[in-house]
Amino acid sequence: DVKVTQSSRYLVKRTGEKVFLECVQDMDHENMFWYRQDPGLGLRLIYFSYDVKMKEKGDIPEGYSVSREKKERFSLILESASTNQTSMYLCASSRGDQETQYFGPGTRLLVL
Amino acid sequence: DQQVKQNSPSLSVQEGRISILNCDYTNSMFDYFLWYKKYPAEGPTFLISISSIKDKNEDGRFTVFLNKSAKHLSLHIVPSQPGDSAVYFCAATYSGTYKYIFGTGTRLKVLA
Numbered sequence: 179d180v181k182v183t184q185s186s187r188y189l190v191k192r193t194g195e196k197v198f199l200e201c202v203q204d205m206d207h208e209n210m211f212w213y214r215q216d217p218g219l220g221l222r223l224i225y226f227s228y229d230v231k232m233k234e235k236g237d238i239p240e241g242y243s244v245s246r247e248k249k250e251r252f253s254l255i256l257e258s259a260s261t262n263q264t265s266m267y268l269c270a271s272s273r274g275d276q277e278t279q280y281f282g283p284g285t286r287l288l289v290l
Numbered sequence: 291d292q293q294v295k296q297n298s299p300s301l302s303v304q305e306g307r308i309s310i311l312n313c314d315y316t317n318s319m320f321d322y323f324l325w326y327k328k329y330p331a332e333g334p335t336f337l338i339s340i341s342s343i344k345d346k347n348e349d350g351r352f353t354v355f356l357n358k359s360a361k362h363l364s365l366h367i368v369p370s371q372p373g374d375s376a377v378y379f380c381a382a383t384y385s386g387t388y389k390y391i392f393g394t395g396t397r398l399k400v401l402a
Contacts (some may be wrong), residue, residue, distance in 0.1 A: 182333070187331075197374075207386050211388075215295065218299070218394060219394060220379060220392045220393055220394035220395050221334070221379065221381075221392040222388075222392075223389060226340075228388055234385070234388075236389070240303075254369075258354075268333055270333075272388075273317055275385070275387070275388055276322050276383055276385065278324065278336045278339065279390060280336070281333030281334045281335070281338070282331050282333050283331070283332055283333050284331070284332070289324070
């Protein structure tokens with residue numbers, strides 16, 4: 179079974195703080211993704227990575243950066259958290275192009 | 291521009307009856323479609339997929355139908371069970387991209 183884990187289920191941060199969200203997958207998948215889920219907006223892609231140290235912007239990358247130093251780990255960084263980044267953050271991984279994406283349990287982030 | 295649309299934000303169905311969830315898309319390049327189910331406080335889990343070379347795919351109680359000319363797909367759940375109560379997302383992708391485009395989701399409630 180594919181397992182995707184996220185470092186925190188719930189986080190509360192202050193405006194302006196730097197926030198790190200960690201994601202680890204154990205199936206040697208090439209591709210990893212970060213999404214945010216907001217009511218009425220579905221899942222929106224923030225960034226994805228198709229290999230170590232390789233990344234591409236998704237649909238809403240502003241205010242975020244990512245890091246993939248090891249194949250199994252993909253980090254999402256909020257450089258200076260803002261209240262409009264309060265959301266559910268979901269990490270996913272897949273073996274390759276047009277392969278099923280497997281999701282972690284999500285991190286619910288509240289920025290005050 | 292919402293390329294994948296789920297126009298019904300919610301749906302209620304009696305236990306034992308059929309649930310039909312709909313999804314429309316605008317990009318004719320999409321050639322692979324998936325349905326995910328999401329429970330509260332959990333990540334989405336893969337349910338069923340269909341390639342554009344088919345018009346139907348079945349897996350137990352779940353069937354996905356694809357109408358390419360109408361750019362429409364639907365998920366049928368027969369018979370519906372209370373445990374099927376969740377948010378359902380459709381997603382689409384095409385060859386040569388890592389990106390999946392998700393719809394906004396439909397909340398299904400199966401009444402006992």
